[in-house]
Amino acid sequence: MERAFDTVILDNSEESVKRAAELLKRGEVVGMPTETVYGLAANALDPAAVEKIFIAKGRPQDNPLIVHVAGFDMIAPLVTEIPALARRCAEVFWPGPLTMIMPKSELIPKTTSGGLDTVGIRMPSNKTARRLIRECGFPIAAPSANLSGSPSPTKASHVFNDMDGRIPCIIDDGSCAVGVESTVIAFEGDKIRLLRPGFISREEMSEIAEVIVDKGVTEAVASDAAVASPGMKYKHYSPKADVTIVRGDDESFEVFAMEMAGQGVWFMTFGKEDTEAKGANVIPYGETDEEQAARLFDVLRELDEVGAERVYARCPRETGVGLAVYNRLLRAAGFKVIEL
Ligand code: TXA
Ligand code: MG
Numbered sequence: 001m002e003r004a005f006d007t008v009i010l011d012n013s014e015e016s017v018k019r020a021a022e023l024l025k026r027g028e029v030v031g032m033p034t035e036t037v038y039g040l041a042a043n044a045l046d047p048a049a050v051e052k053i054f055i056a057k058g059r060p061q062d063n064p065l066i067v068h069v070a071g072f073d074m075i076a077p078l079v080t081e082i083p084a085l086a087r088r089c090a091e092v093f094w095p096g097p098l099t100m101i102m103p104k105s106e107l108i109p110k111t112t113s114g115g116l117d118t119v120g121i122r123m124p125s126n127k128t129a130r131r132l133i134r135e136c137g138f139p140i141a142a143p144s145a146n147l148s149g150s151p152s153p154t155k156a157s158h159v160f161n162d163m164d165g166r167i168p169c170i171i172d173d174g175s176c177a178v179g180v181e182s183t184v185i186a187f188e189g190d191k192i193r194l195l196r197p198g199f200i201s202r203e204e205m206s207e208i209a210e211v212i213v214d215k216g217v218t219e220a221v222a223s224d225a226a227v228a229s230p231g232m233k234y235k236h237y238s239p240k241a242d243v244t245i246v247r248g249d250d251e252s253f254e255v256f257a258m259e260m261a262g263q264g265v266w267f268m269t270f271g272k273e274d275t276e277a278k279g280a281n282v283i284p285y286g287e288t289d290e291e292q293a294a295r296l297f298d299v300l301r302e303l304d305e306v307g308a309e310r311v312y313a314r315c316p317r318e319t320g321v322g323l324a325v326y327n328r329l330l331r332a333a334g335f336k337v338i339e340l
Contacts, residue, residue, distance in 0.1 A: 007165060018135060020032070021135035027046055027052075031169065031170030034176065036176060037152040037154055037181050038159045040053050043136070057145075064118075071123065071134075074139055077105060078139060094123045098122060098185065099196075100187070101120050116230075118186075126173065146158070147162045152180075156173075180199065183197060191209060197213075197327050201321060239300045239311070244313070245315050265310045267314075268284075268299060290321055293321050296325055
């Protein structure tokens with residue numbers, strides 16, 4: 001793509017927010033921080049602006065964008081119905097990393113919804129994001145601010161790496177606290193269907209309603225399949241290296257690592273295990289589910305920087321936020337899992 005801008009990184013001051021809002025009002029695309037990952041923001045109600053997001057990312061047109069609001073008051077015009085369960089979830093989890101799919105109104109262009117009759121809406125807890133939305137006065141469509149297929153950006157520098165020359169500015173608000181994208185849910189009567197796991201966990205939502213975990217969360221979906229959430233069918237989060245998930249206890253992983261160690265081979269471990277002392281290339285990605293979520297995408301980008309060719313990643317837990325980490329890692333690994 002031709003360089004259209006000299007991309008600048010702005011701080012999170014009032015002045016920067018105003019400057020970014022001016023660009024958004026003129027139909028441009030800017031890099032926006034959220035608590036999950038950085039987003040590529042545009043006016044959700046302006047198809048021409050939204051079109052620019054798809055071009056900057058190289059994103060397939062049928063993959064819908066999440067619409068971000070600054071308060072519950074902004075939702076009513078965007079949907080034809082707010083299910084009672086959605087109100088309840090909003091009370092408990094908003095502002096925060098939860099996206100709810102609802103039937104869209106005429107106000108949401110098909111470009112934003114990827115041709116669907118529904119729209120995914122979330123209210124971020126990141127204050128800079130909410131200030132920016134309020135300053136604009138319209139809802140903001142924002143996918144993760146990576147090139148399509150690359151790991152989601154959790155730092156402004158990640159956005160810059162992918163978007164330099166493609167967008168006018170990025171607001172830098174530090175590292176994203178959560179590190180994996182929002183939980184995406186749809187409503188089926190009095191049940192919640194979990195389409196993409198995130199920081200708001202299945203267990204937490206189960207306190208409100210029965211949660212059905214969509215098959216696409218842990219299983220590969222054919223690229224021509226009709227799926228509840230189009231994002232499921234695309235290859236995602238891939239570093240250049242060939243990634244494989246390895247499920248096993250500390251001891252068996254240690255033995256496996258010693259066997260496989262070699263040039264260009266890297267191990268994504270939980271902590272700084274003995275593996276490293278024995279000469280293997282190790283990048284730890286965290287002991288707890290939350291640490292793993294916060295570090296995962298940064299580590300996937302680091303692996304590219306160190307020139308990793310083959311990566312063996314220790315399998316995360318599948319409970320709590322661990323399910324989100326597992327879901328992203330499965331996609332990075334093309335669903336390759338070794339059981340020790
Ligand atoms: O945390 C997040 O959600 C970040 C930040 C920037 O807010 N955004 C994000 O957007 O992850 P994106 O576009 O990378 O992922 C959106 C996911 C995709 O898998 C998409 O298919 C799904 O949500 N999605 C969006 N609208 C949908 C809809 N109406 N129906 C079904 N799935 C939808
Ligand atoms: Mg994304």
